[in-house]
Amino acid sequence: MAQEVKTLELTEELKNLFADDILETEEFCKQVTLYVKKEGLKRILRYLKEERGFYHLQDLCGVDYFGQTPRFCVVYHIYNIDERIGLRLKVFISEESPEVDTITDLWSGANWHERECFDMFGIRFKGHPDLRRILMPEDWDGHPLRKDYPLRGKEMWRGFREILEVGFEEDK
Amino acid sequence: MKTILKKILFIDLLKGMLITLKTIFSQPVTIRYPKEKRSVEESFRGRHAFVRDPSTGKERCVACTKCAQVCPSQCIYIDYSINDGGVRTLIKYEIDALRCIFCGYCEEVCPVNAIVLTEFYEYASYTRKSNYFDRNSLLRNWDEFIESYGGTEYLNKFWYLPGIKRDRLPVGKRAPKGILKEIKREEE
Amino acid sequence: MGSMEIEKIDEKTFVLQMGPHHPATHGVLKLLCEFEGERVVKITPDVGYLHRGVEKLGEHKTYISAMTLTDRLDYISSMTNNIAYCLAVERLLHIEPPPRAKFIRTIVSELTRLSSHLLWLATHALDIGAMTVFLYAFREREQILQFFEKICGARLTVSYPRIGGVRLDVKDRVLEEIYNFMDVMLKRVDEYEGLLTENRIWISRTKGVGVISAEEALELGLTGPALRGSGVNYDIRKHMPYDAYDEVSFEIPLGTQGDTYDRYLCRIREMRQSSLIVKQCIERMPKGDILHPDAPDLDMPHQGKRKIEAGDSLWSGFIGFSNKKEDIMPKGEIYSAIEAPKGELGIYLISDGSGRPYRMRVRAPSFVHISAIPKMCKGHLLADVIAIIGTLDIVMGEADR
Numbered sequence: 001m002a003q004e005v006k007t008l009e010l011t012e013e014l015k016n017l018f019a020d021d022i023l024e025t026e027e028f029c030k031q032v033t034l035y036v037k038k039e040g041l042k043r044i045l046r047y048l049k050e051e052r053g054f055y056h057l058q059d060l061c062g063v064d065y066f067g068q069t070p071r072f073c074v075v076y077h078i079y080n081i082d083e084r085i086g087l088r089l090k091v092f093i094s095e096e097s098p099e100v101d102t103i104t105d106l107w108s109g110a111n112w113h114e115r116e117c118f119d120m121f122g123i124r125f126k127g128h129p130d131l132r133r134i135l136m137p138e139d140w141d142g143h144p145l146r147k148d149y150p151l152r153g154k155e156m157w158r159g160f161r162e163i164l165e166v167g168f169e170e171d172k
Numbered sequence: 173m174k175t176i177l178k179k180i181l182f183i184d185l186l187k188g189m190l191i192t193l194k195t196i197f198s199q200p201v202t203i204r205y206p207k208e209k210r211s212v213e214e215s216f217r218g219r220h221a222f223v224r225d226p227s228t229g230k231e232r233c234v235a236c237t238k239c240a241q242v243c244p245s246q247c248i249y250i251d252y253s254i255n256d257g258g259v260r261t262l263i264k265y266e267i268d269a270l271r272c273i274f275c276g277y278c279e280e281v282c283p284v285n286a287i288v289l290t291e292f293y294e295y296a297s298y299t300r301k302s303n304y305f306d307r308n309s310l311l312r313n314w315d316e317f318i319e320s321y322g323g324t325e326y327l328n329k330f331w332y333l334p335g336i337k338r339d340r341l342p343v344g345k346r347a348p349k350g351i352l353k354e355i356k357r358e359e360e
Numbered sequence: 361m362g363s364m365e366i367e368k369i370d371e372k373t374f375v376l377q378m379g380p381h382h383p384a385t386h387g388v389l390k391l392l393c394e395f396e397g398e399r400v401v402k403i404t405p406d407v408g409y410l411h412r413g414v415e416k417l418g419e420h421k422t423y424i425s426a427m428t429l430t431d432r433l434d435y436i437s438s439m440t441n442n443i444a445y446c447l448a449v450e451r452l453l454h455i456e457p458p459p460r461a462k463f464i465r466t467i468v469s470e471l472t473r474l475s476s477h478l479l480w481l482a483t484h485a486l487d488i489g490a491m492t493v494f495l496y497a498f499r500e501r502e503q504i505l506q507f508f509e510k511i512c513g514a515r516l517t518v519s520y521p522r523i524g525g526v527r528l529d530v531k532d533r534v535l536e537e538i539y540n541f542m543d544v545m546l547k548r549v550d551e552y553e554g555l556l557t558e559n560r561i562w563i564s565r566t567k568g569v570g571v572i573s574a575e576e577a578l579e580l581g582l583t584g585p586a587l588r589g590s591g592v593n594y595d596i597r598k599h600m601p602y603d604a605y606d607e608v609s610f611e612i613p614l615g616t617q618g619d620t621y622d623r624y625l626c627r628i629r630e631m632r633q634s635s636l637i638v639k640q641c642i643e644r645m646p647k648g649d650i651l652h653p654d655a656p657d658l659d660m661p662h663q664g665k666r667k668i669e670a671g672d673s674l675w676s677g678f679i680g681f682s683n684k685k686e687d688i689m690p691k692g693e694i695y696s697a698i699e700a701p702k703g704e705l706g707i708y709l710i711s712d713g714s715g716r717p718y719r720m721r722v723r724a725p726s727f728v729h730i731s732a733i734p735k736m737c738k739g740h741l742l743a744d745v746i747a748i749i750g751t752l753d754i755v756m757g758e759a760d761r
Contacts, residue, residue, distance in 0.1 A: 028692040029451055055578045056594070058697065059706055059723040075708070077695055081594050088695065109581025112731040120415075135408040135760060145416055184558040191554050192492055201499050213506070215513045242659050244425040275428050275519045280527075281658045289513075329513070335529025335650040340657075 007032050007085050010052070018044055033088045041091050042101050045076070049106055054078040054087070060103075060113035062121040066147035071095040072123055076103075093123060102128040120145035215329035217274045218293040220267050221317055222310035223286055226351060231311060232286040235260040239278035239287060247271035248278065267310065269303045279330045283342035288328050290317045318353060325350040373401050376742075380409050384487050384746050387756030389730065391745075398741050403734045407727070410760040418720035422660055423449055423523065423689070426717060430707075431517040433722060434758040437476040439468045439508075440700045441758075442521040447602055448696040448707040449523045452689060455655065459604075460648040461525035466604040467538070467641045468511070468520065470634040474545065475504045476701035477631050481552065484624075484750035488565050493555055500548055503541060510534050524655025539642045542635045549631050557625070566620040570736045570748040573618055580735065581728040584703030585626045586752055590618035596699040608640045620751040661688060661715050687713035702726055702753050724758035 011025050011032050021040025026033045036044060048054040058077040065071055070092035079086045093100055102125040104111045114125045115134040122143040125131060133140065137157070142149055156164075178184065203210060212218070222231045235252035251264035279288050290313070297303060305313065318326065327350030338346045373394040380388040388409035394402045414433065418426045430445045431438045443465055450456065457465070482497035505515040511530055512520040520527050556562045572582075574590045587594055595612045597605045613629035615622030691713045697706035703725025710719040729752040736752075737745050 029454070029694050031694065033693075056583075057581055058704070059695065059708060059721070061708060061721045061723075063710060063719050077706070077708070081592070081599075084599050086695075107581065108579050108735075109728055109731060112727065116727075133408075135411045137408070144413065151416060151420055179560075184560055188555045188559055191551055195496075201502070213509045213513070216509060217513045238659055242425065244421060244428040273428060273517070274514065275517075276513060277425075277428075277519075277658060329528060333528060335526075337649060337651070337653075340651075340653075 003084055004030055006083060007087070010085065010087075014044070017047070031086065031088060033090060036089050036091050038091055038093065038100055041089070042103065042106075044089070045078070045103055045106060048078060048087070052080065053082055054080045054085075056081055057103075057107040057110060058086070060110050060117065062117040062123055062145075064121060064146050069094070072098055072121060074100055074117065074123060098123045099126055100124075101126050104128060119143070122146070212291050212293070214291070215289075216291045216293070217276050217289040218291050219289070219295050219313055219317075220269060220272070220305060220310060221288055221290050221314035222265075222307065223288055223351065224311060224314050224318075231262075231307070232284045233262050233265065234284055234286075235262040236283065238281050238283065242277045242281050244275060244277065245271050245273050262307070265307045265310070267305045269305060270300060276330055279328065280333065284344045285328075285331045285348055288314075288331070290314070292317050292320075318351070321353060323353070325352050327351070372396055378745075385749060386483065386754050387759075389749075389754070389756055389759075391733070393742075393745065395742065400737050400740055400742070400745060403737050403745070405730050405733055407730060407756070407759050410756045412761065414761040415720055415722065418717055420716065422715045423717065424656060424658055424660055426720065427521075427523075428517075428519050430722070431519055432757060433724065433761060434476075434700065434702060434705070434726070434755050435516060436479055436755060437472040437701050438517050439472040439520060440698060441705065442519060443469060443603070444696070444698045444700065444705045444707050446521045446523050447698060448694055448709050451696055452692065452694050452709060452711055453523075453654070453656075454690070455524055455652045457525040457603075457652055458649045459646045461650045461652075462604040463641050463645050464526050464530055464650065465521055466608070467535075467638050468508075469603065470637045470641075471504055471507065471538070473634050473701045474631055475501050477627050477634075478504075480627065480701075480750075480753050484747075485556065487746050487750050488562070490556065490559075490562065493552060496548070496552065496555075500545060507534070507538055507541070510537075522651060522655065524652035525650045529650055535642050535645065539639060542639050545635045546632060549628060549635075553628060557628075563621065565743075565747060566624060566751075567617075569620045569740065569744045570751060571617065571619045572732075572736055576735070577618070580732045582703070582732060583725055583728075584699070584701075584753075585623055585630065586703065586729060586732075588612065589615035589623035589626050591616055596697055596704060600697070602696075602698060604641060607644070608637050610637050620747055623751050656688075688715045689713060697723070700725065702755065702758070703729065705758075722758070722761055724761060726752075726754045726756070726759040727761075729754055730759055 011034070014034065015022055015025065018040060021037050021044060023035040023037060025035070056079040058079050059075070060077075061075050063073045063075060065073060072093040072095065074091045074093065076089040077086065078089070091100060098121075100123065102110070102114060104114070104127075111129070112134065114128055115131060117123050118125065118131055119133045119135055120143060132138070136144065142154060222233065224230070225232045235250060237250050237252070240246070240248040240250050247268045249264065249266045249268075250262070252260045252262050254260050274289065276289055292313075295303070327348070331348050332345060333341060373396050376393045376395060378385060378391040378393060380390050385391065390406040390409070392404040392406065393400060414429050418429055421429070427442055427445055430441045433441050478497040478501045482494040482501075485491075485493040508518055509515050511534060512518050512528060572590055574592050577587050577590045578592065583594065591614055593612060593614060598612060610633045613626045613633070615626050689711045691711055693708070693710040695706060695708045697704050704723070705725060706723035708719070708721040708723065709717055712718040732752070733748065736748050740748070
């Protein structure tokens with residue numbers, strides 16, 4: 001109970017401090033979500049980390065809302081260990097210019113999370129030291145977790161075709 | 173002083189060697205497979221089989237296709253036909269055991285307890301075809317299993333799901349009877 | 361096959377690839393190491409050799425079938441992965457498992473933690489050179505896997521927890537055997553400590569290796585025993601208790617220096633605490649149901665009404681696609697985390713009302729820990745690199761998903 005009260009107080013304070021950066025807030029299942037504009041994201045995160053004690057970045061991921069106009073969304077989960085408060089920040093990005101600021105200078109652990117986001121969705125992070133594919137092979141075409149990418153892939157990967165052409169010698 | 177003495181006399185290493193010395197004189201826990209085999213527990217998820225109903229002598233499947241719908245890896249292929257009265261008859265039932273992940277969802281959802289994952293696990297082979305079971309080979313799997321079964325009555329835990337409230341389950345799963353092993357064969 | 365871009369290779373350094381096929385990298389992990397003499401200058405890890413597309417597959421299966429995907433993330437501790445997923449869906453549905461199911465889940469979680477830490481101890485000690493501990497730890501792990509077989513029929517990839525409870529009930533006879541085994545386990549942990557903790561070879565191989573301070577660990581995103589070895593008191597079982605963890609009493613071991621030896625001590629003491637938790641749970645086990653009445657059935661529909669009124673005929677529970685007025689699941693999103701043996705395992709679910717998840721994201725601790733290897737290995741020898749990989753407790757199944 002005390003945790004929820006603290007979270008709601010914090011949300012009110014943030015809304016007053018960053019009035020033009022925060023678009024709206026939402027609460028579902030005792031978890032608070034803040035919808036933030038692209039330009040104010042880093043300011044809010046820096047304030048929360050350095051002055052409010054949110055030292056732990058739990059997660060950084062991307063979502064594809066296929067069919068809606070800001071198509072992509074990057075979701076940040078941060079946590080305050082001493083006061084046991086968690087927050088979620090969401091930034092909407094359009095499909096034409098899928099770019100957002102990087103936060104590797106605040107949390108160095110975000111480096112690989114952002115690389116995976118780029119690999120799976122195609123969202124670029126400005127200022128990232130080393131933005132390249134991490135899970136898929138380096139020469140892969142396309143971004144797999146987008147909703148218009150088929151489940152079985154567009155075509156067989158060149159490496160598999162080589163294996164199948166050599167063939168198996170059983171069941172003859 | 174004590175720590176210097178401990179260091180010179182290698183007390184820490186000797187302590188470790190004492191533990192290993194004790195293990196030399198204890199009973200080893202390894203068993204020599206395939207000469208000795210460990211018995212598996214009940215309702216272990218092994219090879220698939222179609223239960224042969226003792227009263228009719230054929231399989232119990234009614235082609236409701238629930239198992240094919242719930243299978244996470246979609247390894248069950250079913251073909252059935254419906255006559256005028258609305259009764260379904262099974263035409264084709266195939267399980268690709270090499271795709272199966274042995275989760276046990278099919279035997280848990282089947283309302284008539286037609287399919288079961290038996291406790292038999294030694295069916296590795298050199299060809300892929302022998303692990304692609306169709307209707308007749310599933311019945312054969314059951315016959316082989318029930319012949320080598322140790323007890324007299326076979327009742328799998330996933331047929332009656334202990335602990336779940338009875339009115340959540342379909343009728344065939346509330347209090348099913350176990351399959352009795354036929355004693356006549358042993359007298360012959 | 362695609363070339364790896366190394367930014368600048370100095371002529372003074374020697375590049376060694378500890379390739380994907382290597383017995384000491386705990387799975388398929390490629391490490392490109394640059395050495396100057398025998399000291400590490402730079403390490404670039406490369407993951408993705410075990411990528412199976414779990415997050416994409418999860419969007420095409422129902423909530424219940426997607427639980428079999430989470431089994432195979434961290435394949436050594438599959439019960440805790442299932443519980444993490446079930447907790448996320450239960451919080452979305454606003455249901456809680458009944459008390460008996462909570463206690464069973466806690467017992468099974470702690471047994472999984474024991475099994476995972478035993479495997480960690482075995483492989484870590486084997487990499488450093490202590491081969492006896494490997495066989496001793498596997499003797500205990502075999503016993504724990506036999507308990508899993510008695511409970512649900514499978515040893516490694518169980519799908520035992522169910523959304524809203526557990527799948528089958530546990531007999532009292534099995535609980536008694538587990539209780540007696542916990543006493544044996546406590547004696548065995550003393551044996552492992554007697555072999556390693558005061559051993560001068562072990563101390564010289566692990567003290568001062570891979571030192572990381574508390575601030576750096578938090579910046580890198582480490583969680584679990586890797587963070588507690590540096591002194592930060594962050595354990596989700598105490599911060600956001602789930603299942604029956606707020607009804608049992610246990611301690612959280614913390615380290616001071618942040619080196620490999622402290623992380624080793626943390627995990628050994630956690631093994632003891634796990635045994636005590638299991639004993640307390642078995643003593644206080646209540647009687648009752650094991651599944652919440654509103655829990656979704658195994659054959660839940662993809663779309664359509666959730667409750668189907670068909671009496672107790674053969675076809676009760678059959679899928680109706682026509683009526684879409686009532687949502688199957690509430691719309692919304694949730695992030696829920698548990699204390700897996702490796703660290704903080706988080707599941708982020710977005711639901712759009714239908715029977716399939718819209719987005720299933722898995723925050724895997726091993727993925728974050730591998731990104732910490734370059735920083736921790738700077739200036740160490742090649743043999744210390746192996747010790748550092750072992751102390752971070754990496755499983756490629758969850759790092760690559």
